[in-house]
Structure formats: structure tokens, C-alpha cells
Amino acid sequence: MSSEARGYLVIIGGAEDKKGRREILSEFMRLCGERPTIGIITSATKEPAESGKNYEDIFTSLGAAKVIKLLVQDRTEANSDSALEDLRQCDGVFFTGGDQLRITTIIGGTKFANKLKELYKRGAVIAGTSAGASVMSETMITSGNDDDAAKKCTLKMAPGLALIDKVVIDQHFAQRGRIGRLITAIAQNPEMLGVGIDEDTAIVVTPNNELEVIGSQSVTILDGRSIAETNISDLAPDELLAVFNMILHVLPAGYGYDLQEHKPFRL
Numbered sequence: 001m002s003s004e005a006r007g008y009l010v011i012i013g014g015a016e017d018k019k020g021r022r023e024i025l026s027e028f029m030r031l032c033g034e035r036p037t038i039g040i041i042t043s044a045t046k047e048p049a050e051s052g053k054n055y056e057d058i059f060t061s062l063g064a065a066k067v068i069k070l071l072v073q074d075r076t077e078a079n080s081d082s083a084l085e086d087l088r089q090c091d092g093v094f095f096t097g098g099d100q101l102r103i104t105t106i107i108g109g110t111k112f113a114n115k116l117k118e119l120y121k122r123g124a125v126i127a128g129t130s131a132g133a134s135v136m137s138e139t140m141i142t143s144g145n146d147d148d149a150a151k152k153c154t155l156k157m158a159p160g161l162a163l164i165d166k167v168v169i170d171q172h173f174a175q176r177g178r179i180g181r182l183i184t185a186i187a188q189n190p191e192m193l194g195v196g197i198d199e200d201t202a203i204v205v206t207p208n209n210e211l212e213v214i215g216s217q218s219v220t221i222l223d224g225r226s227i228a229e230t231n232i233s234d235l236a237p238d239e240l241l242a243v244f245n246m247i248l249h250v251l252p253a254g255y256g257y258d259l260q261e262h263k264p265f266r267l
Contacts, residue, residue, distance in 0.1 A: 007120045009163060009205035013171040013197030014097055014130035016215070018058055024202045024215050026062055031125045031204070032092035035065035039090035043072050043106045044098025044131040051096045059094070078110035087115050092125040095132025101142050103135045104160060113161060126163060133171045133197060138162040141170055141185055147177035153237035155181040157188075164205060167259070170196045173220060186224040187232040187243050193259070194222030205259075212256040212267060221257055221264070223247040 010028045017023060032038065038059045042048035048069075056067045068086050070093070072078040087093070093116065095103065107113045120126050126136070134140045137160045144155030157168075168189065170182045173196035186194040197203060198217030205211050213219045228245040235241065249264045251257065257264050 006123045006207050008125045008207065009120075009136060010125065010127035010202055011133045011136050011164075011169060011195075011197065011205065012127065012129035012202040013133060013173055013199050013215075013217070013219075015172070015175075015199035016129055016202070017200050018054070022058070022062065024200070025058060027202075027204065027214055028092060028094070028125060028127045029059065029062045029064065035063060036091035037066040037068065037089050038064045039068045039070045039087060039093045041070045041072060041093060041095045041103075041107075041132075042098075043095075043103045044100060044135075045096055045102075046098070048073060051098075055094060055096060072107060072112055075106055075110060078107050078112040083112055084115050087112065087119065090119065090124060092127065093119070095126075095128035095135065097130030097132055100131040100134040100140055100160070101158065103131065104140070104158065108159065108161065116161070117163065120163060130171050134169050135160045136163045137167050137169045138165045139168055139189065139192065141168060141181065144178070144181035144184075146181075148180050150180040150183040150187070150241035150243070151238060152184065152232065152235040152241065155184055157185065166191065167193045167195055170194070172199055174198045174217065179220065182220070182222055183243065183246065184232070184241055186222045186246065187227070187230045187241055190224035190227050192224065193262070194220075194224070196220040196222070201253075209259045210256055211259060213251045213253050215253060218250050218252045221249040221251065223249075223262055225262070 201215035
């Protein structure tokens with residue numbers, strides 16, 4: 001998707017500032033244009049009314065002309081004409097946090113998912129926080145042990161919404177000690193790039209296939225293409241992973257990464 005897209009992705013590691021400078025949410029709004037229409041997708045949470053109202057108030061205060069709660073809490077709604085009509089109006093779409101598997105099992109393969117990708121290709125801005133960040137990738141982490149060494153059993157993976165390809169995203173990264181499970185994900189999928197996003201931090205994926213880091217913490221990038229050796233295919237579930245020559249980059253705000261050339265850079 002990313003090589004064809006004309007819009008932006010704003011992928012947030014969770015717990016973004018909602019009361020202070022609101023840097024990340026303000027940048028999302030700026031990218032959406034002047035007085036935009038914003039759609040909020042609360043499929044990830046079992047408390048959609050509360051989550052939706054919170055972000056509705058924030059985006060209204062940041063200058064949205066209209067905020068639409070995109071009601072897709074089951075697959076019938078995700079295939080409904082009313083949900084598609086609401087989505088068509090949006091300049092930007094925001095996925096709230098919760099459980100990423102709820103998003104994909106409700107939206108994946110539906111008319112709504114197809115329309116979302118079409119909007120993105122035509123220039124809309126798609127954002128997501130926490131679970132809403134994980135679903136952006138072609139293959140997503142659905143669960144795994146926090147604060148644990150890299151082991152074969154530390155994670156489970158499933159198809160995401162494929163708004164960005166060849167990337168695996170993890171969120172709440174440093175705060176929940178998720179380096180072990182992202183290492184395992186990339187050892188299993190060395191052709192993909194691992195992107196671990198800290199809380200109150202985001203990557204902005206641009207139409208020219210670069211990502212830029214914003215927010216108060218850092219983004220960790222794991223490149224598995226250079227792996228020389230790993231025992232991942234030989235492990236029992238609880239055995240420790242060995243891996244040689246995986247490349248790691250740590251990027252705070254003011255830095256970026258070229259997804260085409262696989263190179264970090266300073267903005």
C-alpha cells in the first residue's frame with residue numbers, strides 16, 4: 001500500500017498527550033487540512049461511547065469542522081451503506097486504542113476496509129493509537145509477553161489492515177519492555193522492518209515512503225535483512241532465541257527513516 005499511497009499515516013505508540021501541547025494530535029489535524037472532517041473508529045474498545053466522546057472533544061477543540069463517530073462495532077455495520085457514506089466524508093480517520101484483534105476481525109475484508117484504503121490512496125490521513133497503531137501493518141503483533149527475553153512463545157501474530165507493508169509495529173514499547181517480542185517477530189519475518197513506538201510518540205509515514213518521528217520519546221527500528229544466523233526455527237516454545245547481526249536504530253524526534261533505502265536520517 002505505502003508505495004501507491006498519497007496520504008499520510010500517523011502511527012502513535014499510545015498514551016499520547018491529550019491535555020497539554022497535544023503535539024501528536026495537533027500534527028494529525030494539521031495534515032488533515034483546514035477545518036477538516038474527522039472520523040473516529042472505536043472498534044478496538046468495548047467502551048466505544050466514552051472513547052469516542054473523548055476524542056470528539058479533542059478534535060473539535062483543535063479545529064475540526066465536523067467529527068463523525070464511525071459506527072463499525074460488527075461486520076454487518078462494516079459492510080453497511082451508512083458506514084461507507086460516513087467514511088467518504090472524512091479528511092482524516094482516527095483509530096482509538098483497545099484490542100487490535102477486535103479491529104481486524106470486525107473490519108478486515110469488509111467494504112469499509114476497502115473504502116479506507118481507497119481514501120488513503122486518494123490523500124486522506126489515517127491515524128491510530130496503541131491497538132490502532134498495530135493494525136496499520138500487513139502483519140501485526142496481537143499479543144506477547146512484556147518484559148521478557150526473546151523466546152519463540154513471546155508473541156502471536158495475525159494479518160493487519162495492510163496500510164503499510166513490510167513493517168511490523170509494536171506500541172507502548174519502552175514503557176512495557178517489548179524489545180524481546182519485537183526481536184522475535186523480526187527473527188521470524190526478517191524481510192520486514194520492526195518498528196517499536198514509545199508512548200506519547202508517533203511516526204508520520206509520508207507519501208514518499210519516509211517516516212518522521214514526533215513526540216516526547218523514541219522509536220526503535222529493527223532491520224532483520226542482515227541477520228547472519230538464528231535458531232528461531234529450531235526452538236521449543238520456552239527456549240531462548242539466538243540471533244546474529246540484526247541492526248538496531250533508536251530515533252527520537254527530529255530524526256526519520258527512509259523505508260525504501262532502509263536508512264535513518266536527521267530531519
